[in-house]
Amino acid sequence: MEVADRNNREGMKAWLNPGRYGWERVSYWLQRLTGVGLLAYFVGHIYETSSLTQGPDAWAAMLELTQTPMGHLILLLIIGMSAYHSANGIRLIFTHGGKGLGKPGRPDYPYDAVSLNYRQKSGIWIALILAATAMLYGASVLFGGE
């Protein structure tokens, strides 16, 4: 592809712009941001647990780094990201399979997109509510002082 062909591209700005497509765009970039965040945590978690192979002292030293209020806050964020990514991911599987979408019709004013129906919107809200609930439960476990 020629370089000149790319002049109209908005790149990351278009990817992150939530204003143009409403809640589906917010859901779109939240799915990607949570995915990248969870992948980073996954790689970090594998590195963290590898300290087990160096004995109890190395494990204790790693826990001193991670089992802190800041570590617990990061874990809470991970819990919320996992819940959102899972619930919204299931919604997307249905959406990609054509389930829950409205039937296409004549584009009469005010041009409501059939894909943005109540099922799709409520799916996004359910994902957000599940994430908040999971974070609340996680906070009660992590900061509950059991």
Added chain:
Amino acid sequence: MTMLRESQIMKIHYITGIAALFVVAVHILMRLIIPFSLSLEYENVIANYHNIPYVLLLESILVLIAIHGFNGLRIILLELRQSKAWEDSVTILTIVAMMAVIAYGTRTIIVANGSGF
């Protein structure tokens, strides 16, 4: 560079995502069946790695999330830019990273299980 069609890759992405949901749920429940503060004690964690069904669960989590996660990263990078060289590079890099993470995690599982050398 296409060994699989994108539609097949997306099916793998969905299947690994849903399967990971179940195995990660079991992994988290294993931490909650004993008091949370005790669940991270060295002896308890090592005991988990000596439990063969749990080791198989950990290995499945490792493989499922590595495939799902690095394929997700590949999808994001391919959405940002399109050219043959970019797509091939991204595909190769994500496959190499996925294999490296699986190999490193598997090494931890084998050594912590006591069957390492």
